[in-house]
Amino acid sequence: xxxxxxxxxxxxxxxxxxxxxxxxxxxxxxxxxxxxxxxxxxxxxxxxxxxxxxxxxxxxxxxxxxxxxxxxxxxxxxxxxxxxxxxxxxxxxxxxxxxxxxxxxxxxxxxxxxxxxxxxxxxxxxxxxxxxxxxxxxxxxxxxxxxxxxxxxxxxxxxxxxxxxxxxxxxxxxxxxxxxxxxxxxxxxxxxxxxxxxxxxxxxxxxxxxxxxxxxxxxxxxxxxxxx
Amino acid sequence: xxxxxxxxxxxxxxxxxxxxxxxxxxxxxxxxxxxxxxxxxxxxxxxxxxxxxxxxxxxxxxxxxxxxxxxxxxxxxxxxxxxxxxxxxxxxxxxxxxxxxxxxxxxxxxxxxxxxxxxxxxxxxxxxxxxxxxxxxxxxxxxxxxxxxxxxxxxxxxxxxxxxxxxxxxxxxxxxxxxxxxxxxxxxxxxxxxxxxxxxxxxxxxxxxxxxxxxxxxxxxxxxxxxxxxxxxxxxxxxxxxxxxxxxxxxxxxxxxxxxxxxxxxxxxxxxxxxxxxxxxxxxxxxxxxxxxxxxxxxxxxxxxxxxxxxxxxxxxxxxxxxxxxxxxxxxxxxxxxxxxxxxxxxxxxxxxxxxxxxxxxxxxxxxxxxxxxxxxxxxxxxxxxx
Ligand SMILES: Nc1ncnc2c1ncn2[C@@H]1O[C@H](COP(=O)(O)OP(=O)(O)O)[C@@H](O)[C@H]1O
Ligand SMILES: [Mg+2]
Numbered sequence: 001x002x003x004x005x006x007x008x009x010x011x012x013x014x015x016x017x018x019x020x021x022x023x024x025x026x027x028x029x030x031x032x033x034x035x036x037x038x039x040x041x042x043x044x045x046x047x048x049x050x051x052x053x054x055x056x057x058x059x060x061x062x063x064x065x066x067x068x069x070x071x072x073x074x075x076x077x078x079x080x081x082x083x084x085x086x087x088x089x090x091x092x093x094x095x096x097x098x099x100x101x102x103x104x105x106x107x108x109x110x111x112x113x114x115x116x117x118x119x120x121x122x123x124x125x126x127x128x129x130x131x132x133x134x135x136x137x138x139x140x141x142x143x144x145x146x147x148x149x150x151x152x153x154x155x156x157x158x159x160x161x162x163x164x165x166x167x168x169x170x171x172x173x174x175x176x177x178x179x180x181x182x183x184x185x186x187x188x189x190x191x192x193x194x195x196x197x198x199x200x201x202x203x204x205x206x207x208x209x210x211x212x213x214x215x216x217x218x219x220x221x222x223x224x225x226x227x228x
Numbered sequence: 229x230x231x232x233x234x235x236x237x238x239x240x241x242x243x244x245x246x247x248x249x250x251x252x253x254x255x256x257x258x259x260x261x262x263x264x265x266x267x268x269x270x271x272x273x274x275x276x277x278x279x280x281x282x283x284x285x286x287x288x289x290x291x292x293x294x295x296x297x298x299x300x301x302x303x304x305x306x307x308x309x310x311x312x313x314x315x316x317x318x319x320x321x322x323x324x325x326x327x328x329x330x331x332x333x334x335x336x337x338x339x340x341x342x343x344x345x346x347x348x349x350x351x352x353x354x355x356x357x358x359x360x361x362x363x364x365x366x367x368x369x370x371x372x373x374x375x376x377x378x379x380x381x382x383x384x385x386x387x388x389x390x391x392x393x394x395x396x397x398x399x400x401x402x403x404x405x406x407x408x409x410x411x412x413x414x415x416x417x418x419x420x421x422x423x424x425x426x427x428x429x430x431x432x433x434x435x436x437x438x439x440x441x442x443x444x445x446x447x448x449x450x451x452x453x454x455x456x457x458x459x460x461x462x463x464x465x466x467x468x469x470x471x472x473x474x475x476x477x478x479x480x481x482x483x484x485x486x487x488x489x490x491x492x493x494x495x496x497x498x499x500x501x502x503x504x505x506x507x508x509x510x511x512x513x514x515x516x517x518x519x520x521x522x523x524x525x526x527x528x529x530x531x532x533x534x535x536x537x538x539x540x541x542x543x544x545x546x547x548x549x550x551x552x553x554x555x556x557x558x559x560x561x562x563x564x565x566x567x568x569x570x571x572x573x574x575x576x577x578x579x580x581x582x583x584x585x586x587x588x589x590x591x592x593x594x595x596x597x598x599x600x601x602x603x604x605x606x607x608x609x610x611x612x613x614x615x
Contacts, residue, residue, distance in 0.1 A: 050614075059534065059611040081609075088610075089536025100531050100613055102231075104238030109229055116229060117537040145238075161535070173614075 004071030005032035006168045006201035007056055011065035014051050025051040027224035028065065033203055035168065038195040038214065041205040043221030049205045050173055052221070056203070057092055057171045058084040070168060089118050093162030093200075095172040099154035101146035107157045108133060108142040114164035132160040136190065152183035159190055163198075170194065172204040181210065188214050231541075232548035235525075243556075246517055250557030251564060253510040257586060258565045260503040262576035264496065269577055271398035271492055274338075275483045277349045278319075280453035281462065283478045284469055290478065292321060292450035293398070294486040299475055304341075304452045310468050312460030317341035318408045320450040322415055323401060328372070328379050335371045335404035336397040337381070339411025339448075347405075355390030362410055366390035368402035382417035386410070398492060400574045412448040507589065514557075514590070515597035518550040522601030529605045530612040543602045550598035554590050 014026040026048040033039050041049050054060035056067055058075050067075035074087055101110045108129045115125035133142050136156045146154055155175060162170055172191065176184035188204070188211040195202045195216075204215075212218065220227040236243040275293070283292075284299065284307055291297020304316045320339035325332055340347070340358070347357035347366070355375045358364050365386040367373040377388045386406065395403045406414070418426075456465060466477045478486070488496065522529075529542050562583065569576035 054611055059609075085533065085536045085538065087536075088534070094534060096614060100527075100534075102528050102531065104235045105229075105231075109234070113229060113231075114535050117532070117535065117541055122229060 004068075005034050006037075006070060007033045007203070008068035008071075009052070009056055009065065010068065012052065012055050012062050012067065013064040014048075014055060014060065015063045024224050026055065026062075029221075029224070029226055030065075031219060031226060033169070033201040035201055036195050036199040037216045038192055038202045038204070040212065040215035040218045041203060041221060042207070042218060043227070047221040048224040049221050051224075053171045053173050053203070053205060057094060058088050090165060091167050091169060093165070093167040093170040095155070095158050095162050095170065095175045097174045097177045099146065099151075099158040101154055101157055101161075103146055106143045106145055107138060107149065107153075107160075110146070110157055111160045111164050114161045118165045129160070129164065132163060133157070136160050152179050152186065155179060155183075155187055156190065159187065159194075163194065163200075166198070168199075168201060170200055170202045172202065174205055174207065176206060176208060176211075184208055185211065230548065231545040232552055235545075235549065236552055243552075247553055247556035247560055250510075250514055250517065250553055251560035253506070253513060254557055254561035254586065254590065255564045255568075256506050257503065257510060258561060258578065258583070259569060259572075259576055260499060260506055261582050261586070262565070262569060262578050263574065264499040264503065265577035265579055265582065266575035267398070267400075267492065267495060267499065268488065270396045270400060270575060271487050272484055273395060274321075274397070274403075275480060275487060278453060279349050279455065280317075280480060281456045282454040282466060282469075283480070283483055284452040284454060284475050285450070285478060287474045287476050289476055290486050290490065291476075292319070293483065294490045297450045299449050299452060301449060303449070303475060306472070307452050307454055307469060310465055312457050312465045314455045314457045314460075315344060316455075317345045317453045318449045318451075319453050320408060320411045320415065320448055321397070322411075323397075323399075324381065324404070324414065326379055326381055328377070333371060333373075334401045335367065336399075336401045337411055337414055338403045338405050339408035339450075340405050341453075342407045350392050350395065350405075352390045353393045355388070357390055358405060358407055359389070360407075362407060363387065364389045364406070365410075366392060366405040368392045368395040368404070370396060370400075371402035371404060373404075381406075382414045384410075384413065394575065396575070398487065408449065415448040510590075511593045514554065514593050515600065517553060518546070518594065518597035519601050519604070521549055521553075522546050522604055526605070526608055527613065529608045530610055533608065534610040534613050539606065542605050546601045546605060547595075547598045550594040550601070554594040558587055558590055 010030050012026055012029045016023040016025055029052055043049050055062050055075070058067065058081065061079055061081055062075060062077055064077055066073050069087070069091055074084060102113065105113060108126060111129035111132055112125040115128055116122060120128070130142060133139055136159065138153060138156055138160065141149055141153055149157065176187050179187065191202050191204055192214045194200050284303060285291035286297040286299055289295045289297050304318050307313055308316045318339070318341040322337055323334065324337045325334055342358045343360055352366070353369065355366070358366055363384055363386050365388055367388050369391050373379065373388050375388055375391060378385050392403070397403060456462065469475060469477050532542055565578060
């Protein structure tokens with residue numbers, strides 16, 4: 001393993017043209033996340049946290065700046081986003097406030113789908129998906145449809161899906177906002193465990209001050225910049 | 229895992245309803261095409277089956293199907309004398325209503341020249357062919373008559389001795405075969421008042437009866453069917469007969485052409501127009517269904533892109549869903565068609581070639597609809613998951 005950080009944001013900037021002028025959603029953000037590190041991203045609403053995750057997750061093109069993954073430049077102002085699908089598939093796992101599970105697939109199928117689109121043979125994908133769900137205490141829910149799962153269970157399935165291809169980076173945008181405090185804690189502990197045991201770099205945007213103790217590092221955003 | 233299949237299984241009732249909607253549209257298409265085929269087949273039935281090389285009909289007429297025709301009573305004997313002619317049969321046909329079992333029925337009385345016509349061009353499903361005796365009839369099953377039934381036609385009682393199936397005229401009325409002389413009698417049926425008036429007009433006190441004409445009547449023989457010697461020269465025989473002037477000679481091919489392009493032309497055009505219309509509707513509805521299914525899944529499609537699925541995973545889901553709807557609808561349509569069309573009053577003919585063509589058309593429709601859906605899906609961006 002190289003010493004390069006898993007994620008390196010360099011001067012990431014994103015401007016949106018709006019009616020009144022230009023919104024500087026993100027304004028020159030630079031920071032790195034190393035393997036096994038759990039970083040909490042805090043900051044008031046509208047401070048650019050989601051925008052940062054979109055850029056880092058290759059879902060949005062930066063106006064300026066670069067995204068490096070594992071020592072390799074993958075995104076910059078002129079990048080063609082659709083060409084980054086394979087990179088997303090292999091290197092990044094996403095978790096959002098809503099679980100966004102596919103409603104017509106069972107929990108295990110939702111997880112296995114991630115593997116299958118990365119060319120894992122269906123029986124292997126299913127096997128691995130089951131192991132992941134077991135690890136997340138969801139073995140008994142494996143064959144349930146998302147509609148039959150509680151919010152916390154759905155979110156853990158979403159985490160399992162994000163983990164499926166063993167990505168070195170997981171980006172989570174307010175993953176516990178829709179959960180009660182006990183369940184929130186559970187999910188946050190899950191991220192902690194993933195970072196520690198798998199060596200995954202995890203960035204979690206959250207408003208929840210109770211999980212502060214779990215993070216290796218906290219980054220605070222304000223007006224599109226990192227607060228010093 | 230097959231996303232299209234999983235989605236269909238997730239909402240089976242919905243999928244079944246959609247497929248059935250498509251199926252009923254296709255059933256209507258199959259029905260229209262089948263009706264067209266049935267009308268054409270029925271109309272050509274006699275012409276093709278009766279095994280004649282030439283039809284000798286009334287002069288300057290295109291009888292006996294496209295126009296009325298009556299030939300003189302001696303034409304058959306005259307034609308038989310022409311070199312190259314193997315055999316001749318007299319033929320007549322007209323519609324007839326009659327009372328049976330308290331209900332008015334319709335049949336197309338068809339006079340056949342027994343014993344020259346041995347009926348081997350017909351398949352009997354029961355009973356026997358006409359004997360040499362009079363007052364017998366062979367009926368088609370659609371007339372509702374059965375063996376042993378007795379029906380009154382022009383004051384005489386006819387006994388049904390044989391049954392055919394599927395022998396109808398171009399209007400779908402069942403054929404009722406009688407010997408040609410009986411047919412002539414039935415055709416000449418007149419009220420007793422007419423007979424009295426006719427006698428008075430001729431000033432005769434004579435022995436005119438209902439079946440020997442006492443007024444100047446056209447012959448009731450519509451046509452004389454000619455079979456040629458294998459070695460005979462068609463054109464020469466035709467020319468020889470046509471030279472008499474009082475008759476016209478038509479080949480079987482000309483009869484077929486007259487039936488389809490003169491008598492049935494408007495009906496055919498109309499049915500074809502409706503078929504095209506319903507095909508168009510089917511195309512629109514099926515494309516709309518496929519497109520709507522795509523639109524409903526935009527969120528899932530965005531998610532697939534977010535987790536890095538290749539375009540072909542998305543395209544595959546849309547394409548397979550379209551195929552599933554099309555295939556399911558087509559199979560159901562064939563099932564429904566087989567079930568309900570035999571109950572229709574007119575024959576609906578399901579030709580494998582027509583079904584294959586329809587399947588092909590449907591495949592094209594589904595493919596185009598899927599293509600439009602896939603094009604729409606390709607514009608979806610991964611981050612739309614979050615909106
Ligand atoms: N697509 C967009 N178009 C215009 N403005 C946007 C868009 N996305 C975000 N913004 C603006 O950028 C700023 C940062 O938003 P965001 O990154 O969502 O903040 P946070 O996640 O910290 O609440 C906000 O002012 C928001 O209105
Ligand atoms: Mg946000």
